[in-house]
Amino acid sequence: MMAHSILIWSVATAEMMIVLAMACAAYRMLKGPRAQDRVLALDAFYVCGMILILTFGIETSDIFYFEAVLVIALVGFVATAALAKFLMRGEPIE
Amino acid sequence: MSAITRRVLPYPLLSVFLLIMWLLLNQSLSPGHLILGSIIGVAGGLATSSLQIPSGRVRNLHLLVQFAFIVLYDIIRSNIAVSRIVLTPGRVAKSGFLTVKLDIRNEYALAILACVVTSTPGTVWVNFDSAKGELLLHVLDLVDEDEWTDLIKNRYERLLKEIFE
Amino acid sequence: MMEVSPTLPAWVAIVTSILVLLGAALTLIGTIGLVRLNNFYSRVHPPTLGTTLGIGCVLLASMLYFSVVKQRLVVHEVLIAIFVTITTPVTLMLLVSAALRRDWAIGDPSVPVPPGLPEEAERPEPLPESDQPTS
Known part of the structure; x- marks a missing residue:
């Protein structure tokens, strides 16, 4: 059916776009120039990872990718918050 | 009971x-x-x-729902605006810091305002000086300062004041 | 290759496609902005495209698709939406205030004085190589 092939095509295209987005974030993460740029890029990078896994979930019709996304959201938030705190004072845990 | x-x-x-x-x-x-x-x-x-969080009360639930829709609309609008800035070749956005004087003091209202301002693309909440009541923002497209001040004061703050105070 | 169940209604396939493409495009624009814009404080803005409408559209697509495919209401994506809307502002605000302190510490005159730190006159001397700090 026409609509179904559109869905297959657009999910694949979306995945490629998100991988490209992750590449952009990775570029900024490697280039910097300062530490805060790298942390900001890391934040964008894990959000892209979450979106990529969500589209994987749609592609495979597997509902359990949701759990992986939730874990990435939790760990990513704690990681960026700790890194930002570290940049502020030089000590991550206070 | x-x-x-x-x-x-x-x-x-x-x-x-x-x-x-x-x-x-x-x-x-x-x-x-x-x-x-x-x-x-x-x-x-x-x-x-045991954390003893200050108690807050939503005085007007109807207005809170209206506020949520306003925020949703603004998020869509500023998504388009920021996309345009990023995608226009050769355009350098005139970004900068902006100070707005706020009247609200309720912690919950300020927290919601902070989340709204930061999650709307194009504006980031930097700091709120509670002694002077001054809010420091960073705006991506700071062409007209009055427009942004008007957005914070009249579109968000007025409603939040009615909802929480 | 993706397998689509033949009973999936056409409108669901179309709406899911549009939402997924829109979400991915917004996320991509956000990270392009991260690469293109020229200073840190401007670069804070574009990634929020991905964390607001970008992930929102993909979550809506996922909710719609799974609700139809599994033939029951699948709404646990709302949890991710709530979580992302609460956490993104927190990390961004923390990061911006950390950046302000760091810029203040190297004596950058273009940023306002961060909270709890002395005013302009008592700022440390700018470092000679302050234009392009390496760390």
Whole structure:
């Protein structure tokens, strides 16, 4: 059916776009120039990872990718918050 | 009766929120999960009460819903605006810091304003000086300062004031 | 290759496609902005495209698709939406205030004085190589 092939095509295209987005974030993460740029890029990078896994979930019709996304959201938030705190004072845990 | 309720459920909204989260996480409305979720809700409320969070009250629920829709509309609008700035070749956005004097002091209103301002693309909440009542923002497209001040003061702050104070 | 169940209604397939493409495009634009814009404080803005409408559209697509495919209401994506809307502002605000302190510490005159730190006159001397700090 026409609509179904559109869905297959657009999910694949979306995945490629998100991988490209992750590449952009990775570029900024490697280039910097300062530490805060790298942390900001890391934040964008894990959000892209979450979106990529969500589209994987749609592609495979597997509902359990949701759990992986939730874990990435939790760990990513704690990681960026700790890194930002570290940049502020030089000590991550206070 | 109400004293006991206040003892068991110091933060009823938080408890209800935890129950809803539990049910969503398990994708179920079975009695077992309802009981387990209620226990978690009550326990979460009791655990939070030792933090002694200042109590706040939503005075106007109808306005809060209206505020949510306004924010949703603004997020869509500023998504388009920021996309345009990023995609226009050769354009360098004139970004900068902006100070706005706020009248609201309610912690919950300020917290919601901070989340709204930061999650709307194009504006980031930097700092709020509670002694002077001055809010420091960073704006991506700072062409007209008055326009942004007007957005914060008249579109958000006025509604939040009515909702919480 | 993706397998689509033949009973999936056409409108669901179309709406899911549009939402997924829109979400991915917004996320991509956000990270392009992260690469293109020229200073840190401007670069804070574009990634919020991905964390607001970008992930929102993909979550809506996922909710719609799974609700139809599994033939029951699948709404646990709301949890991710709530979580992302609460956490993104927190990390961004923390990061911006950390950046302000760091810029203040190297004596950058273009940023305002961060909270709890002395005023302009008592700022440390700018470092000689302050234009392009390496760390």
